[in-house]
Amino acid sequence: MFLEQRMYTSHPGKLPAWLKLYETLASPCSAKHLGPLMGAFTTEFGPLNRFVFMRAYDDLADRDRGMASREADTDWANFRAESGKIGALAQQENKLIAPVPWSPVQKAAQPFVRTLPGTSMVVDHRTYDFHPGKMASWLAAYGETGLPIQKKHLGQFLFMGTTEVGQINQVVFMWAFESIGARAKQRAAMAADPAWGDFIKLTGALGALRQQTNMILKPTNFSAIK
Numbered sequence: 001m002f003l004e005q006r007m008y009t010s011h012p013g014k015l016p017a018w019l020k021l022y023e024t025l026a027s028p029c030s031a032k033h034l035g036p037l038m039g040a041f042t043t044e045f046g047p048l049n050r051f052v053f054m055r056a057y058d059d060l061a062d063r064d065r066g067m068a069s070r071e072a073d074t075d076w077a078n079f080r081a082e083s084g085k086i087g088a089l090a091q092q093e094n095k096l097i098a099p100v101p102w103s104p105v106q107k108a109a110q111p112f113v114r115t116l117p118g119t120s121m122v123v124d125h126r127t128y129d130f131h132p133g134k135m136a137s138w139l140a141a142y143g144e145t146g147l148p149i150q151k152k153h154l155g156q157f158l159f160m161g162t163t164e165v166g167q168i169n170q171v172v173f174m175w176a177f178e179s180i181g182a183r184a185k186q187r188a189a190m191a192a193d194p195a196w197g198d199f200i201k202l203t204g205a206l207g208a209l210r211q212q213t214n215m216i217l218k219p220t221n222f223s224a225i226k
Helices: 015-034 060-071 074-086 135-153 180-191 194-204
Strands: 002-010 039-045 050-057 089-099 122-130 156-165 170-177 209-219
Touching: 002 156, 015 039, 015 050, 015 060, 015 074, 039 122, 050 060, 050 209, 089 170, 122 135, 122 180, 135 156, 135 170, 135 180, 135 194, 170 180
Parallel strands: none
Antiparallel strands: 002 050, 002 089, 039 050, 039 209, 089 156, 122 170, 122 209, 156 170
16 A cells, blocks of 8 residues: 655645635545545644645556546546636645555555544644665664554554655654644653653664654545544
8 A cells, every 4th residue: 555645835825715626626536536535634833834635545556547537537627727727836745655564554445433532633744754774773663662652642643654755764654633732741741751761762872863844734624534
């Protein structure tokens, strides 16, 4: 399985109109040819005016066929024409991500099952960049030691994978929380856990991490993850 992650950054003030157009015209058309979106979000913290969305494929040949079929669909042509009139998009980026063995999502058609309390949600989306050749050792330590500690303290684990196409030597992962306040409390509890301190020392000695970035995302009303 591969997850295609796209990030579209809009000119200020133009994203709401573009999102409405995407929801009503592009999303149904894309779902018809490519399958449903796994998640669709806007940024709450991090680079603003950004739409982050993901679609999973068990077979990339299916993606190629779906993309070709969509291009021939008049609904898609109409969406592109109307999108151009709005003039919202300033930048676009996409990457293919392969799930690690312990990622909750392993198949394209896997439904999302919410385990968080309440009805609200924010998603902590993290991208870790590694020095070439050192990512595997960090991942092994995380899967064996770090992840069990995080599952003890944090919210709902959504996805984790490594980049196959795009900027490589990256790990992308997502955790869902009921709110930003809940995230802060849960991460504080994790930081106070001596076992987490031991994990930080263990992975720090590897010298693997080059850079860490994160965004706080909010699900759109048409996101499967919400």
